[in-house]
Amino acid sequence: MKAYLILEDGSVFTGESIGAQKEVISEFVFNTSMTGYLEVLTDPSYAGQSVVMTYPLIGNYGVCLEDQESSKPHVEGFIVNELARLGSNFRKNIDLEDYLIENGIPGIQGIDTRHITKIIRNQGCMNGMITTTYYEDLQEVLTKIRAFTVTGVVEQTTCKEIYTLGEGSKHIALYDFGAKTNIAKSLVKRGCKVTVVPASTKASVIKELNVDGIMLSNGPGDPAECVEIIEEIKALRKMKTPIFAICxxxxxxxxxxxxxxxxxxxxxxxxNHPVKDLVSGRVYISTQNHNYVINPESIDSTIAKPWFVNVNDKTIEGMEYTQENIKTVQFHPEACAGPLDTDALFEEFMKMMEVQ
Structure with missing residues (x-):
């Protein structure tokens, strides 16, 4: 069946429908990973977005369910140049096509994903529609597409109740703003007991848990929209507990x-995003997934200083708060399917808890 991608600038691409056959409007971004498509699909940070994969063949090793970064996909739609119909991997549970159908994710194959990527790079992130309906008159459709906004996605992706993973000498409170599974796994692997809490959890609840450290997770959407969460983070700062934050x-x-x-x-x-450690001068390759950054002009240098910067565009990729035991990074040290260059930052968090 034919499927159409309609972008808000009026561009229309025709391809073949894959996955669920339904119509969806979302924000469109592109991902340059060569592997890890399942981790992309199940990363809660993509809530409200459809993903265009620049690598030409996707699905060649099928779907290995234990590699999911959450219990279900969070992308709205999936655009590939070519979908591998038969995945080859001894760990495979299901083919990608069947996985998309089972989880209600619509997609398109057979269109030039790099052309779409160039449009987004030149014009910026934009809304679009995936549909199997041919529209002769696009005006009404474009009005609906342009009216779409990504909102309320942290509430959609966070856990609903507190739960605990692992046992160990250090007790960590992990705020789930749309957390990838491997964040908790990375802490448990280092001998931590991890209590995962919903995004709306009050600082007073964390104080009662008497934790050794606090981890703030990745998540989707505009950070400035999270007004109540920001107020609770201000309260967390007053507890003087070591805090490490991601994305x-x-x-x-x-x-x-x-x-x-x-x-x-x-x-x-x-x-494949290079980031430079401003302390050591060393460059690491990192996994990233974000549309927002810290404005460098707004930083009070008496409070904090940049820790990492992006080698390509010089945007801030990490912060050290000089008067508090707090460090943050924009990229993903827990990256799955990789690279694992910055995995050692979890050791940095462990050291922060030793000196509190």
């Missing part, structure tokens, strides 16, 4: 210090 957590911590965030033109989405 959305990194942005929320900046806002809790009255710094500013801003939307990027097309964001960072992929597993």
């Amino acid at each position: 959305l957590g990194h942005q929320l911590m900046a806002l809790a210090h009255d710094f500013k965030t801003e939307k990027m033109k097309y964001g960072h989405h992929g597993a």
Whole structure:
């Protein structure tokens, strides 16, 4: 069956329908990863967005369910140049096509994903529609597409109740703003007991848990929308407990210090982004998935200083709060399917808890 991608600038691409046959409007971003498509599909940070994969063949090793970063996919739609109909992997549970159908994710194959990527790079992130309906008159459709906004997605992706994973000498409270599974796994692997809490959890609840450290997770959407969460992070700061934050957590911590965030033109989405440690001078390759960054002009240098920067565009990729035991990174040290260059940052968090 034919399927159509309609972008808000009026561009229309025709391909073949894959996955669920339904119509969806969302924000469109591109991802430059060569592998890890299941981790992309199940990353809650993509809530409200459809993903265009730049690598030409997707699905060649099928779906290995234990590699999911959450219990279900969170992308709205999936665009590929070519879908591998038969995945080859001894760990495979299901083919990608069947996985998309089972989880109600519509997609398109057979269109030039790199052309779409160039449009997004030139014009910025934009809304679009995936549909199997041919529209002769696009005006009404484009009005609906342009009216779409990504909102309320943290509430949609966070856990609903507190739960605990692992046993160990260090007790960590992990705020779930749309957390990837491997964050908790990375802490448990290091001998931590991890109590995962919903995004709306009050600081007073964390104080009662008497934890050794606090981790703020990744998540979707505009950080400035999370007004109540930001207020609770301000209260968490007063507890003097070591805090490490990733992605959305990194942005929320900046806002809790009255710094500013801003939307990027097309964001960072992929597993090949170089970041430089400003302390050591060393460059790491990182996985990233974000549309917002900290405005460097808004940073009070008496409170915090940049820790990492992006080698390509010089945006801030990490912060050290000089008067508090707090460190944050914009990228994903827990990255699955990789790279694992920055996995050692979890050891940095362990050291922070030793010196509190």
